[in-house]
Amino acid sequence: MAADLKDELAVRFREVNGEHPMTAADDAYVDAYFVPLERVAAERGEPADAVRKEMLGGRLPLPGYLRSDGTEMVPADLFALADEAGGLAELADWFRAQWSDPALAAEEYESYLSGQYVCLYQVHPRTMQRKDALIAEIRAAIGAVVGAGAPPAAGELAELHRAVDELDALEPPFAAYDRLRFGGPVSRDECITEVRAHHPKP
Numbered sequence: 001m002a003a004d005l006k007d008e009l010a011v012r013f014r015e016v017n018g019e020h021p022m023t024a025a026d027d028a029y030v031d032a033y034f035v036p037l038e039r040v041a042a043e044r045g046e047p048a049d050a051v052r053k054e055m056l057g058g059r060l061p062l063p064g065y066l067r068s069d070g071t072e073m074v075p076a077d078l079f080a081l082a083d084e085a086g087g088l089a090e091l092a093d094w095f096r097a098q099w100s101d102p103a104l105a106a107e108e109y110e111s112y113l114s115g116q117y118v119c120l121y122q123v124h125p126r127t128m129q130r131k132d133a134l135i136a137e138i139r140a141a142i143g144a145v146v147g148a149g150a151p152p153a154a155g156e157l158a159e160l161h162r163a164v165d166e167l168d169a170l171e172p173p174f175a176a177y178d179r180l181r182f183g184g185p186v187s188r189d190e191c192i193t194e195v196r197a198h199h200p201k202p
Contacts, residue, residue, distance in 0.1 A: 005052040006072070012056060013066055016114050020180040022068040029175040030065045030073045037063060037072035044079060051078075055115075059088045061123075062115030065177070074115075075123065081112075098125035118178065119171055119187060127170055131187075134167040138191045145199065154202050161201050168192050 022030075041048040052072075054060040060082070063072040085094035092109060099105035108128060117123045120131060141160045145152045152160070167187075174186050 005049050005056070006070075009052050009055060009063070009072060010066060010070065013062055013072075013115070016062060016116070017181045020177055022066065022177055024068075026065075026175045026177040027067050027069075029173070030067060033172055034064055034073040035076050037074050037078075040074055040076065040078050054088060058113055059091065061113050061117070064115050064118045065175075077122070081124065095125060098129075116181075119174070121170065121172055131167065131170055134163050134170070135187055135191050137163045138167065138195060142195065142199075152199065157199060157202055160195065160199060164192055164195050 037051060038048045041051045044051075051060065055062050060078065061074075063074050065073040067073055081095065082088045082091045085091040095109050095112065096102070096105035099108060108125070111117060112123065112128075117128070120127050138160065141156065141163070145156070145160075171188050171192070174188055178186055179189075
């Protein structure tokens, strides 16, 4: 049964993320920021298959990554939101209630369940919302700079880098694999690395 559920979960993962190779560097990155599903299950006192069933049933997020050897890699705090919500049965309603816009709430919950929220050290509605707000702030500031056609003032740069630094503290470095499955540059590339390169601090 374990092999069957593990295989089924791998198929679901690839349906969501596509077929992209994990390199040795990707594996090393994932080992640094994520843990095997079986370890989290053991620490929780749950059979690994029970966790896989919750993932396949849309009650827990899919793994963030599959290592090149097939190991399902998940956040160490995989159950943190369910615990905060009062249990897996309450998680969906609790999660959606963190947004005032029901459509956006439903969209964010589906993104959460996809396992693709690997862009945050801690996946929580609060950090998800803050990340979106910072990215919007950074893009608006860059747009204003480009539109002005002149170098930004020191105060404008300071505000821009305040937002960039805060986003930097929320986001891990990402793996090369992420640029493949997401089809190009990730938010760190566009809103942190490029901003610091093109608009350095005074």
